Amino acid sequence: MTPLTGKTVFITGSSRGIGREIALICAEQGANVVIAAKSDQPHPKLPGTIHSVAQEVEDAGGKALAIKLDVRDEDAVQRAMQDAAEKFIGIDVLVNNASAISLSRLQDTDIKRFDLIHSINVRGTLVCSKAAIPYLKKSQNGHIITLSPPINLSSHWLKPYIPYTLTKYGMTLLTLGLAEELRGDGISATTLWPQTTIATAAIEFALDKDLLKRSRTPRIMAEAALEIIKSENLQLSGQTLIDESLLRDRGISDFEQFKFDPHAQDLMRDLFLDA
Template structure:
């Protein structure tokens, strides 16, 4: 309807950090459905339009595949859902490398002030050690303007991307905490 699709951003995600015996199957199914199935389905349905683009990108907000056992041990259901998104990045990047569709993941280096964080128990206090969402937006833009044929299969962090772009001062993204008081995000 709008003449094509150049970029797909898989940002939808459900979160439940409960331990295995505490997570309900309804919440498990929701995370699997939104995080993994949603990422795969949206990407799949956009492929034909992306192939017609001169610089096609799929960017998924998911972590690097860190197989350190502690991440699965803390919140297995959520870890599987997020890593399913990351596996989608890995697979699609390889499958569509020759066709020139860039497929990458982006993850924040520190916590980001989001509704999901604020809705967690103690979330209003947690966001004091977070950065604003603008850092992720700026990093996403920097990735999405790169040539798709030479930028695929990466698991970027927001801070890492911006450092590659020459940014050295991140204080403008802070919500007030000093850089050494920011809370690192999970999976890193």
């Protein structure tokens, strides 16, 4: 048996990028994986749908359930959790990966745009977490993992893109609160954030295509997420974890394997992290 045999991992935003990679590494460990995302039809520019990832999960040795899901829809989220729990006899891990990015000053941000990123990042994370809790309480090692950064109150991070920062810090604050609210239920709640930028479609299209060469692959985040999932007895609960630091603590020292460009020398540190 592999470490996650029989465990069910519910991952939002998992049709591509980091969410997809976490789905695949969990499948390699024998998990049941719920691929919950909006992308159920091929996109002209972005590869991957919930169905293509479900097939990859099956090919990697896991069991898959593909669910078209908008995390802003509370009723749909509750139905998705119920469907997942009925198919796989429970839910053991929720990965709050779905997120929207918008790097603009408050003065340059349309309020409708802020409402969108807030509804996905903060409200979506809250809705999914609340819906998952009844099932996680029945797990022997329940986890909520949220992909958000440590709360860095340095002025140079507070200044440049207030709307996005508010939502990402909101996700972290929510998770830290859940760690305490759920401690008596034996459910771990942690955040996970990359040391460097990660080579995903968000980097390529929303930021700067040249950043891909200075980024790491999503696999490093998946490896770190796996370490969190395997942790027991609330060992990491309430922590804001960085992928590289966590993996170093687990004895991994070869980070060259995670470079998107093997020849890159100057990797880009991710947002909200200081040297």
